Amino acid sequence: MSDEQTSPGQLLDSPEFSVRVAQLTDLLGLTDILADSFHSRAGFRDWLYPLLRLGIYEDLRNRLRATTPNYVCLVAVQTPSPSESASTTPEPQLIGTVEMALRPLHLFPFNQTKHLYLSNLAVRAEYRRQGVAYHLLTACESIALSWGLSEIYLHVLENNHQARRLYLKTGYKLQQADPSWSAWLLRQPRRLLLSKRLT
Numbered sequence: 001m002s003d004e005q006t007s008p009g010q011l012l013d014s015p016e017f018s019v020r021v022a023q024l025t026d027l028l029g030l031t032d033i034l035a036d037s038f039h040s041r042a043g044f045r046d047w048l049y050p051l052l053r054l055g056i057y058e059d060l061r062n063r064l065r066a067t068t069p070n071y072v073c074l075v076a077v078q079t080p081s082p083s084e085s086a087s088t089t090p091e092p093q094l095i096g097t098v099e100m101a102l103r104p105l106h107l108f109p110f111n112q113t114k115h116l117y118l119s120n121l122a123v124r125a126e127y128r129r130q131g132v133a134y135h136l137l138t139a140c141e142s143i144a145l146s147w148g149l150s151e152i153y154l155h156v157l158e159n160n161h162q163a164r165r166l167y168l169k170t171g172y173k174l175q176q177a178d179p180s181w182s183a184w185l186l187r188q189p190r191r192l193l194l195s196k197r198l199t
Helices: 024-038 045-065 082-087 132-146 161-169 181-185
Strands: 010-013 017-021 071-078 094-104 114-123 151-157 173-177 191-197
Touching: 017 132, 024 045, 024 071, 024 094, 024 114, 045 071, 071 132, 094 132, 114 132, 132 151, 132 161, 151 161
Parallel strands: 114 151
Antiparallel strands: 010 017, 017 071, 071 094, 094 114, 151 191, 173 191
């Protein structure tokens, strides 16, 4: 994250949680959220989980340490209850995250036009359906406008109905269903490209 582009202070405060720019000290909590949200531990996958978690940790650490222009990782942090605040200084619990960067929408070498792209929107299971993802998206939109950019893109799997409902409710529109050999041959869900024009 470039310091000139985004202040590390609070981007949103509510009675339940706040949204701010991620720091390196958040790395372990972020890794837990992403690993638990995107990787199942059922069956043989439990053996692979430590490797997947390590990969997430290293990738995220590299992104957080870089000073890439137009990149930000946001975290939602649980606000301690008044009784917790009075007794001690509790360790803040990270409950959600999202990343936003200027990058190509596709990995094909013939199309390298960069667009503002959201990825890794994830919320701890016990905090879902409480507005955390909505507020993370809203914070991303504010940052995008401060960067002078007016359109955001993201991908969602077609069978992720809860995420699709959230994105459509917040104004994202379907651009296209990405062609995929795995969807056709292996009956895997397709990735849907959505976008939102900011005003």
